[in-house]
Amino acid sequence: MVIGAAVVLFIASFLSLVSAPACSGEFCPRESSSTFNAWDSLGLLMSMFLAGIIAAVLIVVARGLPTPRKVAGLELGQFGVALAVFSAWTAFWTIIDAGSAGAGMILGLIAALALAAGAVASPLVPALKAPLVGAPKPAVASPYGAQPGAGYGYPGGQQPSYGGQSAPGGYGYPGGATQDPQAAAPQAPAAGQPAPDGQAAPAADASGFAPFWFAVPVARPLYPEDGSPTPIAELAPGTWYLAVDQRGSGLVxxxxxxxxxxxxxxxGIQRG
Structure with a gap:
């Protein structure tokens, strides 16, 4: 909706702003009404037409970025919404003052109002909050983060080595040729067995918490353990991380x- 309104606004900028040669007001043509468009009035062009187009670009770019970017203390999306509302406000009062509005002015007003409505509704209507580009989903994992047919641990990882030798391919190792016929489902590695990063998986602590591998559905910030509000890292989708402790509803x-x-x-996290 926002992109379509911006396209219509751009087209309207080339159409005539007035409908009659005999008119009065600031935006009357000096010679011929048929050739007077927004590009003949710099103030109207910048405050209504280009302002709306720039607002649409900011909103679309903000929706496509993985993390918010700010301009003068405002996120790009918020700045775009404010600019879209300003464009519609300018168009409304300009068409009232023009006296004899032409096709460019009428179409520009409709496009500016549609742009403002779409910009304001985007963060409020759940159906319009969906990202333009879907976040990548973690690959389906076998126990404890191992990928079918791949190495043990991170997606695309290699088999852990033991003294420079590849891990045996028999029962109990990913990609092994044999499998216990009595095993109803694959089991997660026990404490001390090789973990996805090539190190031993920590054992459960005294509280009963057992470390596990997990992946996040979307990018999420990782905050310091002391409770500071500034993130120290960002967890990305498609990557496996080790949960080593639990703090209330959160994970270390x-x-x-x-x-x-x-x-x-x-x-929504996916446990390995």
Whole structure:
């Protein structure tokens, strides 16, 4: 809706702003009404037509970015909404003052109002909040983060090595040729067995919490364990992270480079 309104607004900028040669007002043509459009009036062009087009670009770009970007303390999307409302406000009062509005002015007003309505409704209507580009989903994992047919651990990882030798391909290892016929389902590795990062998986602590691998559905910030509000890292979809402890509804997670922090939003995570 926002993109369509911006396209109509651009087309309307080339159409005549007035409908009659005999008119009065600031936007009357000096010679011929048939050739007077928004590009002949810099103030109207910038405050109504180009302002609306720029607003649409900011809104679309903001929806496509993985993390919000700010301009003068406002997120790009918020700045775009404010600019879209300003464009519609300018168009409304300009057409009232013009006296004899032409096709460009009428079509521009309709497009500016539609643009403002779409911009304001986007963050309020759930159906319009969906991202333009879907977040990548983690690959379906076998126990404890192992990928079918791949190495044990992170997606696309390699088999853990033991003294420089590849892990045996028999029962109990990913990609092994044999399988226990009595096993109803694959089991997660026990404490001390190789983990996805090539190290031993930690054992459960005294509280009964057992570390596990998980992936997030969308990018989420990782905050310091001391409760500071500034994120220390961002967990990305499609990557496996190790949960080493639980803090209320949150998880203490460890990244691949060894950093630890608190994941406050655990909704929708995929456990390995």
């Amino acid at each position: 997670a460890q990244t691949q480079d060894g950093r630890r922090g608190l994941l406050q939003d655990t909704t």
